[in-house]
Amino acid sequence: MSLLVVTVGLFSLGMYGALTRRDLVAILASIEVMLGSATLLLVGLAAAGTPVGPSEGAVEATGVMVIVLAAAEAAIGLALVISVARRFKTTRIDELAEVKG
């Protein structure tokens, strides 16, 4: 139970950051916190020995997959942020005003 509270708390923290911070690097870090909290939930559950299913080690494998996913996302995210920084000379998302959204 405490595991769930910690991970959902961490996730909410990350989501709050991703939605409110205006700097792209900070947003990227917040997104990593979101994904990290989900990984923590998986790892914590695996350590606690629940749940038991047909495929042994499925929880750990899923955790590893989520880490790989987070890395891939960080890679393309950083590439985009660098591209923005070069072009606009800023990484603040509210200073970009080319498009309407």
Add this chain to the structure above:
Amino acid sequence: MLLAFAPHIACVLGAAAAVASDAFEQRRAAVTFAVAGLVAGAALAFVASARAPELTGDVVLSGSGFSAAVAVICAIGALVVLGSWRHLLRAESGGGLAALAAVSVAAAASAATAADILVLLIALEAMAICAYALVWSAKTSASVEAAVKYFVQGAIATGLFVLGLAILFGLYGGSTGYVWIRGVIGTETGPPVTTAFVLIAAALAYKIGAFPFHSWALDVFETAPPQFSALLAGVPKLAAVVAMLILFSRSIFAGLDPAYNFWVFASLAVLSMVFGATGGLLQRSYTRMLAYSGVAQIGYALVGVAIGAVAMTPVALLVTAYALAAAGAFLAAGVVRAERPGWDGTIGGLAGIGRERPILGVGVVVMMFSLIGMPLTAGFWGKFLVFGVAVSAGYWWLALIGVTASVVSFGYYGAVLRALYFDSPFESEPQAEGGERDIPSLVAVTLIALLVVAIGTVPLVVGLQGLLGFLTFA
């Protein structure tokens, strides 16, 4: 067993060959490999669609409608990459872009047939990562900004999905297969299941660009190279909608109260239809108008998702029709941009194209008619069947909103038709020189138009059963 994965493998092999050719500066070969991989994928999936449905290795579904959906996805991908030929030969690292397009199609094919929630997550993420890069590749300030905003929102959606997966899997799992999770959950509807449902539904609603998760779509489709908008507007949405149908009405969440399922998706559907139909009326940009039209079309598809399993074939048909028409409409924008380099992207700027370029004009007319849902086009059958299912399920008001939204949306599709045929180009504005014909794109638009008309008219002759049978998920 092998046939189940063969289409995906063909697409990825095509992409790998494209990357290798691009490394040797063989750009023409790279694009050819990508198209060949996608065509092979479509052909293999078409062959597999004649077989009975099966669950292969607990990972993907194949056979019947599932393979048919893969065939449609690969075929549209092949047509779009073929239509991007000229763009890809000129763009910087065009071979790599062709490979990215092929990978995103392979990922879409995997997402549409996933029978394992981890496979679905990875496929959606692969699709999204390719999409960010393709949007960015226009390298204008607007497209870089649209790409980064798309990325931020997409990453948050992925976060929601991952948490949903972790809760679902952590508390009920042991295996990530749909069948297993469905068995463990049974008919339980406690807080963890509903939380996971809300998180995953929100993430998927974001992927398909349903209101209120649509804001990325408007900027992305307006600013990305039109050739890539053609790919991203239809194919990923088709995949995500099929995945939603499998997830929510056929497997993991099928045990939830149907009323709960209904109200979540029906409210998204109504909001998307109303927003997409009315918002588009105010747009001057052709591609931004198409983005709004996409939101409305997803609303019509969500009507079917709300109703559930009985609407599966109609919804798949509707989204197929949308994906075809959107691909054609965006490719047409690419053709116009090549021919009139001075085009400002507005609907008014299309003035006189219909008379100057009869084939292109007729192609755009077919796409617009299909998006409206006019009889004799593919779009008609999609809307007719989805609204028909809604009425027979007793939700006539949902169908009524859908039909009303379609009538309202005629305002912006009609504006395109008026510009094409009835407006004359401004005399005072000299036509910019240096325009070129984009023959491959024109060929792709023509092929798509022929397909749209064939799907619309052939059932009138041979009956609707053949068409429905192709996309039957049983």
